[in-house]
Amino acid sequence: MYSVAFHSTKNIEVPENIFLINSSPYTPELNPCEQVWGYIKQRFKNQCFENLNKLKQ
Numbered sequence: 001m002y003s004v005a006f007h008s009t010k011n012i013e014v015p016e017n018i019f020l021i022n023s024s025p026y027t028p029e030l031n032p033c034e035q036v037w038g039y040i041k042q043r044f045k046n047q048c049f050e051n052l053n054k055l056k057q
Contacts, residue, residue: 014020028034049055 023030044055
């Protein structure tokens with residue numbers, strides 16, 4: 001299994017019903033959080049809000 005050094009271990013036991021899939025280290029399109037940030041950036045770019053309440057509205 002390939003992963004970032006601080007996210008890997010050699011002492012892992014993977015259950016039989018779990019399949020690990022290798023992915024590239026730089027794949028933001030596969031990270032759900034990146035999808036959320038993409039939506040936020042698209043929806044709110046070039047906007048200024050007076051305060052947090054205005055943003056929430």
